[in-house]
Amino acid sequence: MSIRTPQHHVSTSAALLDELRSLTPLVQSITNVVVTNFTANVLLAIGAAPAMVDIPTEAGPFARVASGVLVNLGTPHAEPREAMVEAATAAGQAGTPWVLDPVAIGSLPVRTALARELLNLRPDIVRGNASEVIALAGLGGGGRGVDATDDPESALEAATRIARDYGSIVAVSGATDVITDGDSVVRVSNGHLWLTAVTGGGCALGAVMAGFASLDDDRLATTVAATAVYTVAAELAASDANGPGSFVPAFLDSLHLVDATTLRARAVIA
């Protein structure tokens, strides 16, 4: 169980941000075709290096040398599905931290079965909205598509169960993000609604979590740090944007510009 206070999390997050930029972790993203470009640009902006190696026979070997891996089920075509299992297996063997984002699971059969198969490979981090986390835990029927129909707090039981059964950190996105290792629960209350008005707002956060996870074995701390940096940057961007369109470039600029001092001043972690 983590014994960090909220203030510890803020200062750790700031230190991890500096470390990320000095180490430029290589993040393999096997993600959906809607958000590939945005995800790669988010990683570059924050200071990581993206690589989308998503075909069988390449995905596994690459996962062994990558700093972190994201497996996102948004558009699970046959080749990437095979690559996901290969990458997750190899990551587990090699000690590469990997993130599972079970996009829109619940009633859709292919991704729901795949998510269970991947969960059994014990992801280091599970990231999703409340509906998805509840569905992954087998406690509900899932939402309609990618909508977050439930409050993150409603998924706390599901998140805790997954964390304890599979040894994963579970991060549930919402107005306040809820992150747990099965014992401690950390809440990050930064962010902006416009992050939900552009596609990939949640998906790209999963890639950022994979990058931060490579920096320290305290996965609760790195997941909190990724969330805090990402959502504080969203707040900074919103003040420069006129709508969801101008929010995207402003957000990438903010991810590039946000520093430890700003993070310390603005992060709201409880």
Place this chain on the structure above:
Amino acid sequence: MSIRTPQHHVSTSAALLDELRSLTPLVQSITNVVVTNFTANVLLAIGAAPAMVDIPTEAGPFARVASGVLVNLGTPHAEPREAMVEAATAAGQAGTPWVLDPVAIGSLPVRTALARELLNLRPDIVRGNASEVIALAGLGGGGRGVDATDDPESALEAATRIARDYGSIVAVSGATDVITDGDSVVRVSNGHLWLTAVTGGGCALGAVMAGFASLDDDRLATTVAATAVYTVAAELAASDANGPGSFVPAFLDSLHLVDATTLRARAVIA
């Protein structure tokens, strides 16, 4: 036959815009890999919810619960091809309105054959440029790739024939968009050249048409409304942009900000 006057179309379009935002229709987009991100962001900006469920066994069941479906043939890989037929069939059975965008058909064999197969499933709306609509009606040889080599008026006979034979609304894009149900012809003269200077300008409009189609059974009215909102937003955006690059975020902002009053003041419908 619609008996709406142009002024009726303007006021109906304004009312439908408000309705779209209150209902947030869920639009399933099986579209090409070039425009997935832009299409999703267009739908979010205008007030709809995007979902790209594009694999066999998931696409059909999802089309039954979606508000509307877009089937766009821009990059017709094998899995999405199967998903398109599955989704169109399920949409037809469930009464979910669906849009066919026969991108670049004519001489390219796979998509041309697929477009005919899908046309026989009687799409609620067909959207394309003049070349594509002429090719779909079997009246010409198609253009070079995605270029609009013909004036929309030149496709009016083809559009009318498709509308009458398959019960579809047919919308032909150009400087003035021509939309017909086989009897009435409505022309929308808003828009901006920069909409043709970014990829996906036409493709994303198809997704917006699918969203509006879920709001009312008068498919001519909803297709006109989608076109008017989309092209008026383009005009608003062009005045804030320095070129095609800055046009994209400005356009997404405008889609988010355009309201019924602005639409009533600016829509040019004949």
Place this chain on the structure above:
Amino acid sequence: MSIRTPQHHVSTSAALLDELRSLTPLVQSITNVVVTNFTANVLLAIGAAPAMVDIPTEAGPFARVASGVLVNLGTPHAEPREAMVEAATAAGQAGTPWVLDPVAIGSLPVRTALARELLNLRPDIVRGNASEVIALAGLGGGGRGVDATDDPESALEAATRIARDYGSIVAVSGATDVITDGDSVVRVSNGHLWLTAVTGGGCALGAVMAGFASLDDDRLATTVAATAVYTVAAELAASDANGPGSFVPAFLDSLHLVDATTLRARAVIA
């Protein structure tokens, strides 16, 4: 061997830019799923017409009528792999210039074998970073993913060997781009670091090279022109941007706005 002086290259580049805009070459891009949208928008902004025809049975016939073809190995799924070989073969037969971008080859097995197969089809232009060009020549082990771990000058021997053995122009990207036909070596020193802080900066240049290659049989001159226009536009954009996010729309605007006069004033070619 080219006998152009650097000043000849500058004036030729300016003339080719005007010619590109008057001819609007049709560029078929079989590229990776991360950069499709950006690549298409770059082509449109600069004045070319993009088409992504990337499936077997369509890719070959289309390559015969396209002005130029890009084959980029970033995410080599099975269908595009087959389409790449088909398109490269057809392009070679039809005299359509084509560009090979061997993204991240070296240790990744599928793309490395595919790159060698495609190289044997004698691409008109090979574009890559130093690691990739060295790996393609069989002289090194490749980098980690898409990173440019070597200076372009370190790949000059590899570039020269490929150029002589396969009759290709070889362009190596870096702070100074090095371009050779196996005899002459031209260096273009424009550009901006932010071009490496967004995904697809190199990939889209390959598509631009394919467009310029359609304008003249002097492929060294057209490749230098594509590089100069592209990197000068990046410089112009950087002065209008706050970070990598706002750089993207500014870059597309600059590609649209850059003219022969600006190019003559700013291009640094040696």
